[in-house]
Amino acid sequence: MIKQPGFRLPAVVVLSGALLTGCNLFDDDKDHDSNNDDPTGSAVLSVASGVAPNEACPTGGQAFSAGIDTNGDSTLGNDEITENLVICDGAILEEDTSDIIHTTSIGFGDLRCPTGGYLVTFDHNDASREEVVCNPNDAVDDSIDLISSFSANPANPETNSQVTMTVALSRQPEENETFSYIWENSTTSEIIDNNTPTLTITTPETAGAVTYQAKVVSSAGQEEIAQLTLNVREQTEPASVDSVTTTSKQVFIPSGYEQPEVQPQGDFDGVMLYAGESEGVSIASVRAAALTIRQVSAFVAERPTLNAGSNAQEVLANFANTVAQEAEYAVQNISTSQLNAGGISLGSYQLISATEKAPTDVANDLVQLLGINKLGGVITNLPAALNSEVKTTNYRLNMTVVFLENDPNAMDDNKVLLLVSLVSETELESFEGLISGLTDGTNIAEPTDTTTVGTSTFTGSSTQTKADFLFVIDNSGSMRDEQQAVAEAADAFEARINNSGLDIKIGTINTGISVTLADTNQDGAFTSDLNEFKDDVINQGIRGSGTETGIYNAEVALRSIALGDENDGVVTAAGFPRADSSMSVVILSDEPSQYPSRANAQFDVSNNLFLSRNYRVYAIVEPDSQFSTSQYDDLALASGGSVADISNTSSFDAIMDDIATKAGAAASAFQLPNAPISGSIKVTVNGLEIAKNSINGWNYISLSNSVVFYGTAVPEEGDNIEIVYDYLTINN
Structure with missing residues (x-):
């Protein structure tokens, strides 16, 4: 949405009086004068x-x-x-x-x-x-916008079909104030006779990009313009997607979300979304319809960073901490990853509520905590939960932060685009496709960007896709519980791997002085037997060195003469990674990396063996180690892997499942040549459309730009696989 404000109210700024005037901040009666550089030894x-x-x-x-x-x-x-x-x-x-x-x-x-x-x-x-x-409560510009979001359903329609566009207002009219709406086809300069916030149009008979404009005018003299571009085509081959635009960005939304007409107002620039069941309508086809049950609550918000951080990674961590500081909620990190060279950060969390709450009520709390666009801001008109919503305490929270650096609309602060989804843990698998389509970072565009159809075809093979894993286990004295938790979570890891039909092999080393592969059963160090893997983890013990060097030990184990190293490491000597196999390195440690202690050199996160050989690293580490002295998290993010929290052993099932999903995608034979809008992907096998789910269907993993099949949907030899999708065409 390109927003062009007219009349703007003046800013009102109140400064905090947090400090005393003229106070001595050091007590002269205390001995603070030990600095020999002070000539008189004075305070x-x-x-x-x-x-x-x-x-x-x-x-x-x-x-x-x-x-x-x-x-x-x-x-x-x-x-x-x-x-x-x-x-x-x-x-x-x-x-x-x-x-x-x-x-x-x-x-x-x-x-x-x-x-x-x-x-x-x-x-x-x-x-x-x-x-x-x-900061003062209203240090940010206090001007009032009229439009909080502008949506189109669908955004990639066929020719001669209907599209509904809706303007959501940021406030109610004041006393004796009225709003008028002026709609225009900006491509043809045609004014459309419709003075309402919702417009349904019939698309042109010829394909192409068409821009529409909505102008809202207040009788008090304020006005604002919003624009969006529809991508009209002869035939909608990809799945249909909707579009929501904020002040400066366009977000493509999977069409399974409801966009209710009544939206939050006040200090909010965005839209709330819901998914669930609608009477007589399947989940996949619900669009802008009244749901009978809300099972997924979500929102999109554009806002200043308000000192939450100077990059996407810091802002995401701060947002998670903001929620965790609420007495009502506990937050446990399952996975943190990044796209676009760190410009987009993605986080998946287990959100535990102290009391049973409906999805809408939890989402309302999150909107008020994270969605406001000014200091001390207030969001009104929040939706009430439906009586049919199931209340629970255990939720899966996904948050994606897009950093809008040097945004011209950001005044004195950078902006971020925040995408949030919330679903109960028991409903996660049913809505996994809709959630990833909203929060996987593939759906962010400029309001003027258009899309192009991409088609990729594959032939099914009888050869299983190979995926090799190297687990690096901290075996110092504090790791007993974590080792046990990893072993117990191996079942979740195995279930996900087996359902994707991967041929896996797993090896295990530790972080101590000696770099050797574990082989508990003496039948070969790399195994596909998860029971042997469990033994290999547990038998690392807790009597290893207190100098934990997970990165260094993994690097030594993976050295290869054939790839230019002076010697072969224990992994390479054992014949791994196998030809045509991916290699994923999973490091568990409750301490920061101490790489220089054994390497006698600093580790270069941007230039190393893992990046040059496309080995993805997954770090399960202490959260206090992140963004400070530890390089485990830096390496994981740089290599296209992810970071999880080792302190929450109760989340290890979810963590291991997440690693198995992402590692399986890295090994996928179905990698796409263009980065798709994931909500638009349509997959057919032998002409039959396959559902998007991780049970008996497919999923898309943005970290590796891959489609992964699961269960009965895994293609067989000779099957014809076609993947059709929209990808962004950048228009400057």
């Missing part, structure tokens, strides 16, 4: 003071000064000030700091500062003092 003083409104800081701010009290008068004179900091309207306006004053961003939703802000730390020798400066 460090820091002063906080308010900043009066001025041209650079129109509504005022907060200033800090720090320096050495060289004359010992317990007062910080101008000639003693060495560092300055000014925070204005939720941003650092002036910073001249080095040794004493340090700042760290506080993300939106943090318990210390729900609106986000800065942690200001004053350090000198062994003394430290911290102060929190919270």
Whole structure:
């Protein structure tokens, strides 16, 4: 949606008064003067003071000064000030700091500062003092948009067929205020006579891209324009998809989602979606219909980062933490991965509610926590749960963050596009296709982008697709429970692998001093027997070295003379990975990687054996290790794998199932030449359409751009497989 605002209300900014004026932040009565660089051994003083409104800081701010009290008068004179900091309207306006004053961003939703802000730390020798400066409640532009989303159902229609377009408003009319709607076919400049928020049109008789425009005008003088482009074609070969547009992005939605006419209003730029059962209508064909049961609740929201992070990975982690900090919910990480060189981060979580709640009610909580588009914002008009909804405590939460860096509409803050789906764990398999179609990161486009049809054909083979695994198990003293959890979760891993018809072999090493393959049954270290794999994991024991070097040991094990290394590692010497087989490395450790301890060199995450040989790494590690000293997570994300949380042993079934799914896709023989909009994929085998599910159907895995078949749908030798889909055509 290209939004063109007209009249805009003025911004109102209120600054936080979080700090005392003129206070000494270090107590002179305490011994803080051990720094020999101080000529008089005097104390460090820091002063906080308010900043009066001025041209650079129109509504005022907060200033800090720090320096050495060289004359010992317990007062910080101008000639003693060495560092300055000014925070204005939720941003650092002036910073001249080095040794004493340090700042760290506080993300939106943090318990210390729900609106986000800065942690200001004053350090000198062994003394430290911290102060929190919270962002004002409305530091972000307070202007009111009229349009929160613009949708088209479907977005890839056939010629001479019907399409319904809907404008969702961000607010109700004020007293005596009215709204008018002006619709236009921008391609032909034809004004359409329809003064309502919903328009149903018949597409042209010829194929091509057609742009429509909706203009909403308030009798109070405010107006806004939204645009979207339909991709009209002779015949809809791919599956039909809908389109939802926010301020700056277009999101293609699998057609199984309901887009109710009544949408949230207030400080929200996006749309809420639902999937489930509709009387007399199959799940796959529900579109904009009233559901009788909501089983999946979802939403799309565009918003500023509001100090939640400077990239997609940080924002996703902050969003998960924001939900986890709520007393009502516990969040356990199953998988974190990335696309588009880190511009898109995907997370899958188990969400545990303290009380049984309906999907709509949980989604409403998430919208209010994560979907608001201004500090201190309020979202109104949230939908009530249907009486038919099943209440539960155990949900699967999927969140995808698309980082919109340097967005021209982002004012002083970068923006993100957030896609969220929520379903009960018991319903996950039934709706897996719809959920992945919304949150797998393949469906994000510019409002003016169009699509092209792609077709890939394959012939079924009697040869099983091969997938090799190397498990690297931390065998230090703290790993007993985690090793046991992995062994128990092997059943979930086996079930997923067997259902995809893969020929697998698994080898196991540990993180200790000696790099050797486990072979509990003395019948060959690599095995397809999951019971032997369990034994190999458990028998690693917990008496290994306290210096855990999972990456280094995996690297040593996978060395190959044939590929340019000085020697063969134990994996290569055993004949693995096999010819025409994928290799997946799964590392379990509750400590950061200590690679330099044995390699006598730093590990280069961007240039290494795993990346050059297309070995995907999956890291099950401590969450505190992520984004800091550990390189396990960095390597996993860089290699196209994923990261999971080792501290939640109760989630290991889901974690192992997720790894098996992604590793199976990496080995798939059905990789596509173009990146599809996954909701548009249609798969036929011998002319019969196959359902999208991971039981007896197919699924698409965006990390490897592959289609994977399951159960009775796995193609047999000689079968004709056709995969038809839409992929994006970028229009500058």
